[in-house]
Amino acid sequence: GAVVSQHPSRVICKSGTSVKIECRSLDFQATTMFWYRQFPKQSLMLMATSNEGSKATYEQGVEKDKFLINHASLTLSTLTVTSAHPEDSSFYICSATTDREAHGYTFGSGTRLTVV
Amino acid sequence: AQSVTQLGSHVSVSEGALVLLRCNYSSSVPPYLFWYVQYPNQGLQLLLKYTTGATLVKGINGFEAEFKKSETSFHLTKPSAHMSDAAEYFCAVSDTGGFKTIFGAGTRLFVKA
Numbered sequence: 001g002a003v004v005s006q007h008p009s010r011v012i013c014k015s016g017t018s019v020k021i022e023c024r025s026l027d028f029q030a031t032t033m034f035w036y037r038q039f040p041k042q043s044l045m046l047m048a049t050s051n052e053g054s055k056a057t058y059e060q061g062v063e064k065d066k067f068l069i070n071h072a073s074l075t076l077s078t079l080t081v082t083s084a085h086p087e088d089s090s091f092y093i094c095s096a097t098t099d100r101e102a103h104g105y106t107f108g109s110g111t112r113l114t115v116v
Numbered sequence: 117a118q119s120v121t122q123l124g125s126h127v128s129v130s131e132g133a134l135v136l137l138r139c140n141y142s143s144s145v146p147p148y149l150f151w152y153v154q155y156p157n158q159g160l161q162l163l164l165k166y167t168t169g170a171t172l173v174k175g176i177n178g179f180e181a182e183f184k185k186s187e188t189s190f191h192l193t194k195p196s197a198h199m200s201d202a203a204e205y206f207c208a209v210s211d212t213g214g215f216k217t218i219f220g221a222g223t224r225l226f227v228k229a
Contacts, residue, residue: 043206043219093159107159
């Protein structure tokens with residue numbers, strides 16, 4: 001079946017630095033990738049939708065200059081948290097699909113970001 | 117606009133007992149409905165989905181859910197709980213365009229020995 005690889009699984013960074021999270025579709029071409037954020041004991045909140053070769057669409061309230069999304073190829077999307085602060089600490093999850101009509105969404109295993 | 121309400125943030129059952137996780141949705145268009153499971157520090161795994169056709173949907177690990185339009189519900193059930201079923205379960209809805217998936221708040225399932 002479809003596999004989405006997300007890397008790193010855990011990262012600790014210092015306040016003020018930037019962190020890049022990768023989301024790769026391993027055995028299919030993902031036309032659309034989604035980035036979610038999940039706070040402890042809460043649901044997933046959609047941050048942005050990215051389509052290969054075009055600018056990401058951000059949800060209301062998500063700072064696009066803080067959370068940079070690049071979807072340069074059909075198998076890779078990256079989320080860069082710029083100038084990270086402790087309040088950015090969270091669990092970030094990506095999902096990818098190649099067949100929106102059939103809703104074939106596959107999720108990555110998530111990235112636990114801790115900003116100290 | 118679409119929304120999902122999961123009744124009960126925590127559900128506890130005994131091993132071998134029936135599992136029932138409740139989900140109600142709101143949608144102005146015919147919805148696509150999903151149940152996902154999440155284990156600690158992991159991503160989400162699709163249990164089952166309803167798009168069109170048969171309203172009783174069977175998924176993995178013995179789970180099933182029934183789409184009831186009149187009740188705007190999509191409850192998840194499993195006849196006999198296993199210890200390995202202990203996890204967080206999310207109900208989700210998206211529109212037929214499939215552009216965006218909205219997740220419920222999640223229900224934590226505890227299974228007692």
